[in-house]
Amino acid sequence: MNNFQYVRAEGLDGAARFVAGHVGAKFIGGGTNLVDLMKYNVEKPSSLVDLNRLSMRDVSELPDGGLRIGALVTNSDVAYHPTVSTRYPLLSRAILAGASAQLRNKATTGGNLLQRTRCVYFYDTATPCNKREPGTGCPAKEGINRTLAILGTSVSCIATHPSDMCVALGALGAVVQVTGPGGSRSIPFEQFHRLPGDHPEIDTTLAADEIITSVDLPRTGFAGHSAYIKVRDRQSYAFALVSVAAGLEVADGVIAKAGVALGGVAHKPWRNPQLEQELLVGRPANRDTYHEFQRALLAGAQGFGENDFKLKLAPVTVVRALEQAAHEGEQA
Amino acid sequence: MTTGQQALEETVDLAVPTHMTVSGRSHTLRVEPWTSLLDLLREGLQLTGSKKGCDHGQCGACTVLVNGVRVNSCLCLAVMHDGDAITTIEGLGSEGNLSTMQQSFVDHDGYQCGYCTPGQICSAVGMLNEGHARTEADIREQLSGNVCRCGAYPNIVAAVKHVMGMGQTEGGR
Amino acid sequence: MNTHLIGTDVNRIDGPAKVSGAAKYAAEFFASDMLYAVVVSGAIAHGEVDSIDTAAAMKVPGAMEVFSHKNRPHMAWFNKSYLDEDAPTDGKPLRPLYDEKIHHSGQPVALCVAETFEAARAMSRLVEVSYKALTHQTDMTFAVQEAKKVEKSNRAGIEPPPKNRGNSAQAYADAPVKLAKGYLSPTEIHNPIELFATTVVVNEDETMTIYDKTQSVSNSQLLVCNALGLYKDDVRVESPFVGGAFGSALRPQYQLILATMAAKALKRSVRLTLTRDQMFTLSHRPETLQEIRLGADTDGTLLAMHNESLQATSRYENYFEVIANWSGLSYLCENATMEEKTVSMDISTPGDMRAPGAVQGVWAIETAMDELAIATGRDPVDLRLQNYAEKDQNHDKKYSSKELKACYAQGAAMFRWNERKPTPRTERRGTALVGRGMAGGVWESPQMPASAKATLAPDGTLTIASGTADIGTGTYTVMAILAGEALGLPLAKVIVKLGDSELPVAPLEGGSWTVSSVGTAVTEACKAVAEKVFKLASGLDDSPLKHASFKDVEFVNERISLRSDAAKFVTLAAALASGDGEPIAEKTKAGPNFLKQHGYKSYTHSAVFAEVEVDEDFGTVSVCRVVSAIAGGRIINHEAARSQILGGVVWGIGMALQEQAETDHQFGRIMNHNLAEYHVSVNADVHDIEVIFVKEEDNIVNPIGAKGLGEIGLVGVAAAIGNAIYNATGKRIRELPITLDKLI
Structure with missing residues (x-):
C-alpha cells in the first residue's frame, strides 16, 4: 500500500470538489474492495476522501412508490431490511449469496456497484493487464479464464463484474443517483456499468469526482415470483461462475412482466429488456418460453477455453431461475 | 511516478488524530491513514488475539466487532474508526474467565491449531447479535466467512449450537 | 495399564489460551527495538535479476535498508550448510538473496526493512526490479519427456519402488478383465491460516531468541546457524504455538533466514511475516500423473497391478514422495510393477503435505478399484475383501495389526451401505442425482x-x-x-x-x-x-x-x-x-524396539463411505454424508482424535472438489495465489461426518499401542467422493479436483 492523505468528508459538495481538485484522489465507503486492491498495489490513490460521515444511510419510500437505498447503507442492512426482504426479495437473496457476513456488514451499496473484477491478472502486478495498465495486453484470453466473460468481451479485456447485488439491481431495473461538481443526475442501471471495449480500465459511466448518493428501486419488485441462482465452486464465499437474477409477474400462467440479468458472464450484469418484452412478456410461463429466451439472450456467447463450460452452464441457469421464479410460492 | 508517491515524499505528517475504545479501553492515537485496524490492534496495541491470515478479507481470522457488528479488521483503515467501539477476542473473555462462547469452543473442541479461532468466536458472537441464524444450515452459511484450514467446522457448529440452545449436532459430543 | 484418562474425551489443555487470544504464535512476540521486514517476490520463473533500484524505497519515512543479493551480509558458501533435516540429500536448497539467479516465480529478490510494518510494505512496492528472463517450463505435459526414474532414496523413509514381483506385463496380457487409465492430481497448497512468520529478538548479549513458524525448532536452529554462521548456543528457537502447517513447516522457510540475516546485520530485533500470496511460493503438494493398469479375473480377483507414477519437482532439488508404492501395498496380487518418475521444472520444490504421496496414490488405486468393481459387477466392498492382503505386499512382512475388515464392516453398517443402488443415476432428490461410494485408506505408523x-x-x-x-x-x-x-x-x-x-x-x-x-x-x-x-x-x-x-x-x-x-x-x-x-x-x-518390530510393518487403515448430491444441470456437488471408520491402534484422546479425522475428511472434500493451484504457463506462475481464488472448504461445504474408531490392539507398533492419526483421516476420502459421484452421475472423473465443469 502506498502512503496517502486521508480526508473525512463533511459534505457532498466539499468531497466532490476535493476529488475534482486532486489528481489520484478517490472516495472511500466501506473500503472492502478498495483497501484490498490498495494492499495489492493495484489501486494507488493519492488521497482518500472518507464518505462515512455523510447522511446517506437511510432506506426510504419514494413518492412514486419506489424505494431509495442510501449509498452508505451496508449490504447487510439492505438485505435484511424488512421492506427490501418483503417487496424486493430478489435483492435480499442476491446480496446474501455474495461474500461473507463480515464483508456484507462493511460493504456499502454505492461501493458494491464499484467493485472491480476478480480476474487474476488484474490482481497480480507481475503480469500485464489492460484494465490495470492500459496497453500492456490481456493474458487471460489464452490463460486462466475459468471465471471470465463469455459475452460482451473485447480484444483487450474479458473480465467479469463480480457483484451479486448488481445482478439483482439489473433485473429490478434500479436507477443510480449520483452527484458531482457538474450537478446531480440519474443513471439507469443498465447504463451504469459499461463493456470493456477499447477502454477496459473504465468500469462505469460514473465520473471520478461523482458520488453515488443512492440506488432507487422501482415501485414493483417481483415480490411474488423471483429467484437468484448462483453457481459457484464451493457452497459459500465464492464468486459466481454464473448467476441469474430472475423476476416475473405471472397472471393465469402468462408472463406479464419480466426482468432477467446474469452475473459472472460479462463485464457488467447482462440484461436485455427488449428481449424480455419480445420473448417473455405475453408468453406462457413454461420451459419452451424460457429456452427460446435464453437462446436469444445468450446469442453470440464465446468461450476462451477454460470458461467454455459457461456456454452450457449459462443457459440451464437462466431456465432454472425462470422456472424457480415462476413456481415460487407453490407447494413442491 | 504516481501522485501517491508525491504525497509520500512530502515530509508533511499525514497521521490523523483518532479516538477509539478497544474492548472497553479508551485510546487516543495519531494514526497513519495506511494503517489497517488489524495492524493497529496487533502491532500498535499489542493485542495479538486478532489474527492475520490473508490480510484481504478472504479468511476471517481478523474478525472483530465494531460497535457490535462483525467485520474483517484487515480491510478497515484504522482512521475510519474514529469514535468507534471495537471489541476483540481479548474483550470477550480472558484465559481464566472465558465467555460462554469461548467455553463452548473448548468443550466442543471447536478448533485445532487455534489460529482462526478468535475470528471464529468473534464471528459467532456477531452472528448471534445479528439474529438471522435459526437452523444449522444458517449457522454453516453465516460462518462461512471464517476459514478453518484444520477443518474443525463440525465442532465449531456444535459449539455455536450449544450456545444457541440448539442441542447437539449429529456426531457431536 | 490403568486407563483413567486414556481413550476418554479430554478437552485440550491449551484450549483456554487459544480461545482467549492468549496463545502466542511466531509473529506475536515483541521487543522494544523491533524492525519490520517485507519480502519483495520475483516476477519471472527462470532467469536472473538484472537490476534493483532501491532509491524510491529508501525515501519512505522509516526506511532502514533494502537487502538483495547485491548487498546481503555474508552467508555460507557450502551447499551442505543449507541442507535442513528434511531436505533431499542430493539437492541444492534455494538460498534466499544469495545470488542473482531466479529458479521459480515468486522467489524472494529483496527484503525491505523499516521502523514500521507499513513503511516496509510501502518500500516493497517501490523497489524496482528488472530481469533477464530465460525460457522456462512449468507445464508437466510438455516436460514429461525429461522424466527421470527414481532409483534411490534421498530422504529418510522415502523409498523408491520395490522390485517388481511376478510378471505383471504377462499377467496383464492374460487377464480376462483389463483396466488401463491415467489419473491426474493437481498442485495443492498447504495454506495454513497462520502466515509464515519469524520474529527475531536480539538480546542484550547479542544472542538471539527466534520465534519461528516451524514443525521443528531444532531443524530451524540447525539451518539458521549453518546458513548464517551462528553458534547454536547463541540462538534459541521457540515455537510454542503453530497456526497450522500440514507439512509446510517441516522445512524451515525462507523468512527464517531472511529475518535473522537482517537482525544480525542491523543489530535490531526483526519481525518478518509473509503475505498470503508468498505462501504459494514455499512448498506445495506436487502435481502427479499416474498410469494404472489392473488385470483381473472375471470375479474381480487381481492378477496384475501396474502403476507408473510421474510427479513434478523443482530443478534444484529432486524432491519426490512415495506415490506408486501405495498401489501395490494393500491388495493381494502376485504380479505387480511400480515405477516412480520425477520431472524437473522451473517451480519451487514441492514438500510434504498431509499424507504426502498416499493421498494421490491411494486416490488413484481406490478409484481404479471402483472401476474394477463396476467392470466385474462386484460390490466395491466385496471386491476389496476378495483381494484383502494379510501381509504388506511391498515388503512381504506381517502387519503389526490391521483391523481394516472391521472398518469395512462397521463403516458400512453405520453408513447403511446396503441402501446403495449399484446402477448409476437411479436415485434422485429434487434436481440432484444421489450417489454413494467408498474407498479404503492407509498410512504408515512409524x-x-x-x-x-x-x-x-x-x-x-x-x-x-x-x-x-x-x-x-x-x-x-x-x-x-x-x-x-x-x-x-x-x-x-x-x-x-x-x-x-x-x-x-x-x-x-x-x-x-x-x-x-x-x-x-x-x-x-x-x-x-x-x-x-x-x-x-x-x-x-x-x-x-x-x-x-x-x-x-x-x-x-x-x-x-x-x-x-x-x-x-x-x-x-x-x-x-x-x-x-x-x-x-x-x-x-x-x-523403536527393532527386536520386537523386526519382521513387521505398521500402518493405520480406514474405510471411507461418502454420499453426494450432484445437481444434474449445474454439476455442483454436495458431500452430504461421510462415514470414516479408522483402525488407528489405541486412541489416547478420543476428542482430539475424532477432530483429527473430521479435519482429514474436510481436507478430502477440498481435494476432491476444490483445491488446485492454477499456473499460467506463459508466465510460469501460480495465479490464484489467494484464498478467494484458491478454494479450500468453508463451513457450508461440510455436512454430516461420522467417525468410528474400531478396536485395534497393537503391542508391536510402539509401547503405547497408538498409531497416530494426523494423515489417515484424509487418505481415501477423495476416492470415496469421486466414486460416489460416479454412482450418482455415471461419469468417471480421473482428474482432480472434480469441479462442476467436468460434470456438465
Whole structure:
C-alpha cells in the first residue's frame, strides 16, 4: 500500500470538489474492495476522501412508490431490511449469496456497484493487464479464464463484474443517483456499468469526482415470483461462475412482466429488456418460453477455453431461475 | 511516478488524530491513514488475539466487532474508526474467565491449531447479535466467512449450537 | 495399564489460551527495538535479476535498508550448510538473496526493512526490479519427456519402488478383465491460516531468541546457524504455538533466514511475516500423473497391478514422495510393477503435505478399484475383501495389526451401505442425482527416536518437556494424558512445554509419528520418575509398600498403591515429602524396539463411505454424508482424535472438489495465489461426518499401542467422493479436483 492523505468528508459538495481538485484522489465507503486492491498495489490513490460521515444511510419510500437505498447503507442492512426482504426479495437473496457476513456488514451499496473484477491478472502486478495498465495486453484470453466473460468481451479485456447485488439491481431495473461538481443526475442501471471495449480500465459511466448518493428501486419488485441462482465452486464465499437474477409477474400462467440479468458472464450484469418484452412478456410461463429466451439472450456467447463450460452452464441457469421464479410460492 | 508517491515524499505528517475504545479501553492515537485496524490492534496495541491470515478479507481470522457488528479488521483503515467501539477476542473473555462462547469452543473442541479461532468466536458472537441464524444450515452459511484450514467446522457448529440452545449436532459430543 | 484418562474425551489443555487470544504464535512476540521486514517476490520463473533500484524505497519515512543479493551480509558458501533435516540429500536448497539467479516465480529478490510494518510494505512496492528472463517450463505435459526414474532414496523413509514381483506385463496380457487409465492430481497448497512468520529478538548479549513458524525448532536452529554462521548456543528457537502447517513447516522457510540475516546485520530485533500470496511460493503438494493398469479375473480377483507414477519437482532439488508404492501395498496380487518418475521444472520444490504421496496414490488405486468393481459387477466392498492382503505386499512382512475388515464392516453398517443402488443415476432428490461410494485408506505408523524430560516438583506438579511442536494436532494434551496416566496425576497437575530448542530434542513434527515417538519418550521419562517416587514411598517408615517391587504397584489418583490391594497405598504427597525437597527429574531417549518390530510393518487403515448430491444441470456437488471408520491402534484422546479425522475428511472434500493451484504457463506462475481464488472448504461445504474408531490392539507398533492419526483421516476420502459421484452421475472423473465443469 502506498502512503496517502486521508480526508473525512463533511459534505457532498466539499468531497466532490476535493476529488475534482486532486489528481489520484478517490472516495472511500466501506473500503472492502478498495483497501484490498490498495494492499495489492493495484489501486494507488493519492488521497482518500472518507464518505462515512455523510447522511446517506437511510432506506426510504419514494413518492412514486419506489424505494431509495442510501449509498452508505451496508449490504447487510439492505438485505435484511424488512421492506427490501418483503417487496424486493430478489435483492435480499442476491446480496446474501455474495461474500461473507463480515464483508456484507462493511460493504456499502454505492461501493458494491464499484467493485472491480476478480480476474487474476488484474490482481497480480507481475503480469500485464489492460484494465490495470492500459496497453500492456490481456493474458487471460489464452490463460486462466475459468471465471471470465463469455459475452460482451473485447480484444483487450474479458473480465467479469463480480457483484451479486448488481445482478439483482439489473433485473429490478434500479436507477443510480449520483452527484458531482457538474450537478446531480440519474443513471439507469443498465447504463451504469459499461463493456470493456477499447477502454477496459473504465468500469462505469460514473465520473471520478461523482458520488453515488443512492440506488432507487422501482415501485414493483417481483415480490411474488423471483429467484437468484448462483453457481459457484464451493457452497459459500465464492464468486459466481454464473448467476441469474430472475423476476416475473405471472397472471393465469402468462408472463406479464419480466426482468432477467446474469452475473459472472460479462463485464457488467447482462440484461436485455427488449428481449424480455419480445420473448417473455405475453408468453406462457413454461420451459419452451424460457429456452427460446435464453437462446436469444445468450446469442453470440464465446468461450476462451477454460470458461467454455459457461456456454452450457449459462443457459440451464437462466431456465432454472425462470422456472424457480415462476413456481415460487407453490407447494413442491 | 504516481501522485501517491508525491504525497509520500512530502515530509508533511499525514497521521490523523483518532479516538477509539478497544474492548472497553479508551485510546487516543495519531494514526497513519495506511494503517489497517488489524495492524493497529496487533502491532500498535499489542493485542495479538486478532489474527492475520490473508490480510484481504478472504479468511476471517481478523474478525472483530465494531460497535457490535462483525467485520474483517484487515480491510478497515484504522482512521475510519474514529469514535468507534471495537471489541476483540481479548474483550470477550480472558484465559481464566472465558465467555460462554469461548467455553463452548473448548468443550466442543471447536478448533485445532487455534489460529482462526478468535475470528471464529468473534464471528459467532456477531452472528448471534445479528439474529438471522435459526437452523444449522444458517449457522454453516453465516460462518462461512471464517476459514478453518484444520477443518474443525463440525465442532465449531456444535459449539455455536450449544450456545444457541440448539442441542447437539449429529456426531457431536 | 490403568486407563483413567486414556481413550476418554479430554478437552485440550491449551484450549483456554487459544480461545482467549492468549496463545502466542511466531509473529506475536515483541521487543522494544523491533524492525519490520517485507519480502519483495520475483516476477519471472527462470532467469536472473538484472537490476534493483532501491532509491524510491529508501525515501519512505522509516526506511532502514533494502537487502538483495547485491548487498546481503555474508552467508555460507557450502551447499551442505543449507541442507535442513528434511531436505533431499542430493539437492541444492534455494538460498534466499544469495545470488542473482531466479529458479521459480515468486522467489524472494529483496527484503525491505523499516521502523514500521507499513513503511516496509510501502518500500516493497517501490523497489524496482528488472530481469533477464530465460525460457522456462512449468507445464508437466510438455516436460514429461525429461522424466527421470527414481532409483534411490534421498530422504529418510522415502523409498523408491520395490522390485517388481511376478510378471505383471504377462499377467496383464492374460487377464480376462483389463483396466488401463491415467489419473491426474493437481498442485495443492498447504495454506495454513497462520502466515509464515519469524520474529527475531536480539538480546542484550547479542544472542538471539527466534520465534519461528516451524514443525521443528531444532531443524530451524540447525539451518539458521549453518546458513548464517551462528553458534547454536547463541540462538534459541521457540515455537510454542503453530497456526497450522500440514507439512509446510517441516522445512524451515525462507523468512527464517531472511529475518535473522537482517537482525544480525542491523543489530535490531526483526519481525518478518509473509503475505498470503508468498505462501504459494514455499512448498506445495506436487502435481502427479499416474498410469494404472489392473488385470483381473472375471470375479474381480487381481492378477496384475501396474502403476507408473510421474510427479513434478523443482530443478534444484529432486524432491519426490512415495506415490506408486501405495498401489501395490494393500491388495493381494502376485504380479505387480511400480515405477516412480520425477520431472524437473522451473517451480519451487514441492514438500510434504498431509499424507504426502498416499493421498494421490491411494486416490488413484481406490478409484481404479471402483472401476474394477463396476467392470466385474462386484460390490466395491466385496471386491476389496476378495483381494484383502494379510501381509504388506511391498515388503512381504506381517502387519503389526490391521483391523481394516472391521472398518469395512462397521463403516458400512453405520453408513447403511446396503441402501446403495449399484446402477448409476437411479436415485434422485429434487434436481440432484444421489450417489454413494467408498474407498479404503492407509498410512504408515512409524516410531522415531525422540527424547523427553519429566520433572516432578515437591508439590506434586509434573512438568513434561520436549522440543516437538503442537501444530493443532493436540500434542500438548496427549502428552499430558500420557504423563498423568503414568504418574496417576490429574491433568491440572501436569504442565507441558513444547516448541523450544532448549528442550529435549524431538523428531520433526509430522508423519503421524509424534504420539508414537514423543509419547513413548514421555511415558518412559515418567516411568523413570515413578521408580524414584516408588523408592521414596517404599522407604517410608511403616510403608505398606515396603516389600513390594516397582512392578507390583500402580500410580492412580495421586497414590502409589499395590496392584493386588488398592487399599495399601502411599500418597504421592507423602512420598515426595520424604524426599530431599528437590524436584525429581528424568530425561530419556526412546526409539523403536527393532527386536520386537523386526519382521513387521505398521500402518493405520480406514474405510471411507461418502454420499453426494450432484445437481444434474449445474454439476455442483454436495458431500452430504461421510462415514470414516479408522483402525488407528489405541486412541489416547478420543476428542482430539475424532477432530483429527473430521479435519482429514474436510481436507478430502477440498481435494476432491476444490483445491488446485492454477499456473499460467506463459508466465510460469501460480495465479490464484489467494484464498478467494484458491478454494479450500468453508463451513457450508461440510455436512454430516461420522467417525468410528474400531478396536485395534497393537503391542508391536510402539509401547503405547497408538498409531497416530494426523494423515489417515484424509487418505481415501477423495476416492470415496469421486466414486460416489460416479454412482450418482455415471461419469468417471480421473482428474482432480472434480469441479462442476467436468460434470456438465
